Amino acid sequence: MSSLVMRISKEGFPIVFDLLEMEFERQVTNLVAKGYPGIARMTESAFRKQLEPLKDKAASLPPWTNETELPEGYAPFALVVKSEWVDSSRAIQLVERQKKAGFSVMDEQDMCRFKPIDGIALPAGVAYLLADIDTGRQTLNVTPNDALPRLLAQGRSPLTLEEGIALVTHFPELLKKNNGFSLLGSRCGDRRVTALWISQGKPKLGWCWAGNPHTWLGSASCLERIGTDNIANEKNLEGSFKVCSHNS
Template identity: 65%
Template sequence: MLTDEFDRQVENLVDKGYPDIAGLTKEEFKQQLEPLKDRVKELEKLKKEPQAGYVRFVIVVQSDWVDGEKAMQLVKRNNKMGFSVMDADDIKRFKPIEGIELPTGIAYLAVDIDTGKETLNITPNEAIKTIKEKHRTPLTLEEGIALITHFPDILQKNNGFSLLGSRCSDRRVTALWISGGKPKLGWCWAGNPHTWLGSASCGSRLGCD
């Protein structure tokens, strides 16, 4: 049941200390997320065969409540904690690109996620064209961190993914990959291909409304 997976993700966030960071009690935090459970129930009827690099949904906590730097430090994969080569101020410069409207509220669901194996070794500039042609939307920086927060093993050595849904005023795109055995948030140039980086996308975003 997808609702069981929703409950698992909520507890995962609680265990990692998200309520404290957001300035809420555990009960208040859970109450804020509870309306999303009804949206998860809507996904039960959408049948799709599981495949490598695919996830039905993840709970994404908005950066106004838990910023990207803190969230990345709470990622844990094989007993190794995540880290970022970007400082908090630099991360905050990356905002959703034109055409991406995030739901309101403390959190929302990113649905029908694909980490982009078919875009390995394709430049982000070209990959975003492919994503849009399929009527999908690139993952934002926060959505990428949420994905590996809930599914850390989806991040594989030599198979990370770029987060083209967030950009600042330069030619960089943020990306997640394994470095020294640890989950890493870094960046690459939008015009450069990498054999070990795809570009992640989702089908939709669902809020409480």
Template identity: 45%
Template sequence: MSEKAVDVEVEFDRQVERLVELGYPELAGRPAERFGESVAPLRELVRSRTIGEHDPENGRVGFALVVTRRLVPIEQAMQRTALVGRSTPGFVDRSFEEGSLARFVAPEAVHVPDADAYLLFDVDRGEEFCGAVPVDAMDAIAGRERTVLTIEEGIALLTLYPEVLVKNKCYMLGGSRCGDRRVPALWISRNAPKLGWCWERNPHTWLGMASAASRVAAA
């Protein structure tokens, strides 16, 4: 889907329908109709904004609907992901010790809406930072007045656009930290998406740093 072809309202509805098909309403403990009603106000926000480049196959997305862990736990959200053309579900790497995911939250510099769901605009999987030291990549993104993605945002991007996660173009999620040197990341393992982590000063040639221009929640 190219930038010229995207109809933002049609695309918003597609994203909602995708989440419903994957069972998000059930995971959130809501009927499908109520789930749709809860995210409907975000549709107006999409209509009112100018959407940037939309080319998922090349790692750029105009907007993405983010459902937070307040509605759907991270582990269950990962199980609803898959690679293009594959059916093996995504998973959380066992290097996350029991209970540690709850400690990976947005640091003070990353401003996340206090909402169950919100919109992420002008998303880039950030392959330009493949091979860069993660802390340097995060500094560069901040210098552009953009924001690094959280775990939930990275999963949302993958869920709605599986084509963004491909060999040698995977991405780190510097918007979720737990106070140590670990930086969460999404990459491919055993023919499936894996949520793991890397050290903040260890570069990887196949891991970029995902970012976005802004986050917006309904009033």
């Protein structure tokens, strides 16, 4: 059955939450409007068909009543299209916040080096859902190295680079001038951690050092990743980063 969610949040989302199915459709339509089907070399019909099985998963998420405001910096779920279909360098340019497009100081090759850290299992398929997302207000001014074990102790998982872009694609107003967020779930073998913040009024994808705190950067996380057939099992994350190996 459908579940009601809060219709507006403290973030001032430019959308109205009603039914979870309606929010899912809003996100699919948002991706279509941004040209995702063409970038993924699919027709709109084929693209929607790939995403359709996730609709029931979204509808089964815990409900929010219209008497309950969404916590600040929170989103109930976000639809993530994998970078194999829409690469991150293109996706960040399609983010729009207050009529300003996103950009990155990283080139496509550099972005491709950032892979999910050990213990993060991405669901199979073209796309999946992130559920119970927090942009990390409680980890502002906490280094990424220190934030990771804190998130794990809460039973949460850090967002990857592509998941962060997906979040601000659907919820651009979650990105605040004084509350950007690090994406601890992706590493490339050095001390850098990618992050999203506002620069010159625009959404920016950049990086910071894992050992440096910033008063304006938290660490984004989710409760789970949900695919069409199963919920991704995220075991074996430890209290420190395990950098990914890469061939690119």
